[in-house]
Amino acid sequence: MSFIITTPLYYVNDKPHLGSLYTTIICDAIARFKRLLGEDVIFITGVDEHGLKIQRTANEKGIEPMSHCDKISEIFNINWNNWDISFDKFIRTSSKNHELVVKEFFERVKGSNDIYMGVQKGWYCVGCEEFKDNPENSTTFKCPIHQKNLEWRNEENLFFRLSKYQEQIEKIIREPSFIEPIERRNEIINFVSRGLKDFSISRTNVSWGIPVPGNENHTFYVWFDALLGYVSAISSNETDQLLEKSINGGWPADIHLIGKDILRFHAVYWPAMLISAGMKVPKKVLGHGFLTREGQKMGKSLGNVLDPDILLSKYGNDSVRWYLIKDISLGNDGDFQDRRFVDTINNDLANTIGNLLNRTSSMSRKWFDNKVPNNEKTFNENILASFSMQIVESYMHNFNNYKLDLAANDVLNLAIKTNLYLNDNQPWVLIKDEANIPQVKEVIYNVLESTRIIGLLLLPILPELSSRIDSQLGNNYKKDLQWKDQIKWGSLEFNSELPKPSPIMNKLEYE
Ligand code: MSP
8 A cells, every 4th residue: 555645736837935845845754754664655746737827927928838837847846856855756737647537537526416507706816726705805805815906707617516515524624633733624624614615616718727528618627627636646647547547556645735725625625526526535634834934924026035946055955954844843834034044954953963973983983993882881771772762752753643843853852962971971081091991982882873863863854964974874774674673772883984074064154
């Protein structure tokens, strides 16, 4: 059985931004963690290419929607590769295969008698690609998210009978494991308890979309189309029975990781659509918060957008990942602050983890012939070993519950504790008396071993830094052992060579 995790399929109106990078990095960390546990992971990402928003963006640029989409999709793909994102599937909703999936799915939903023609009246936000609930209450008729004028619509659309699924959806969303975190679940429970209304799934004024079979002047509503991207990502490249192939390929998804703004689509509309088509609903919808910059919403007009390319070249992969994973509690909103970012990286990665390894490795090389000392047990109990095992337990618990910030803090706590242990034991003082050598060996071994575990626990969070730590220890990840055994205490080999130390993390400067 595969473990399927997805990012949202990003709109191609623009290149990736900090928000899309955030979701993708979190998914990557979870995917890596699950792989380390031995699961067969399918990590899906991709792009959402249809709809009015994209059509207009291409028109403004004076190019065909398809060539616009080709260009931006490629940028997304390159970007995620540059960030070393370990995705397995990259789905484009403009692909032929996806179109076939949408059409096949539509036939099934129609077969369940869940499609009818009706009139859609209401205020539409093109930025959200969504009708807004009660704009009468708003004096501005602006979308609160995009701050752009809403557009009035009154047209014939095909509708999906969402109201029919009221009871089933109520039951699903009340399952504690379905929507996390709990604040997000409560929002959805409130929304659903107000009563579900059927929603329109086709448009007559949008040419850039998949034509609806039997109603050729309609195209599918971009959300109806896009959600199915998760299914087409694991269907095959053949032409028929694609839904069955997707089910055989592992459907349903285990986790949809998304921002809180698109929760309703994933936790309400999507499960109902799937039930209607006789398919299983996703196991979990994990909703994260929104990122601001120095307390302000990010936007082009404010000129405060953080460009992932610039972040990567300026600070590197590890720094940005660490900040986004450790500093923001998944589900809560987060703030990107330049000074805080630099301080966090310098304190946690350069000082606490980097220096620990560097100075211990230097001492070990100097006193023990460039090697890891052999550890002749002299102490009665090994406090560092037992602390590290407590940390491993807590880290596993936190990661398994998608509390990635707490898992990252566990790793940091192990590094802090290891530094304290080193300072308390002062091997640089002990070494002055030859009688203390066994004790010095013990202390140095313990610190190096603890650092090895720190490196391993960082593997899903900071893969690059993890591998630098491992090389500095000359450890080669003990590839014959499974990761969950590697993170147990005691497998750093006595008398193994320690390579010449070089800083594993450079300090960042304030701008
Ligand atoms: N195309 C839809 C998703 C379809 S999924 C079948 C879409 N795309 S999006 O590009 O606009 O947004 C993608 C994700 O980025 C959403 O989960 C959204 O929450 C997230 N973010 C956009 N801005 C964000 C921040 N400032 N902070 C954190 N995430 C934010 O919606």
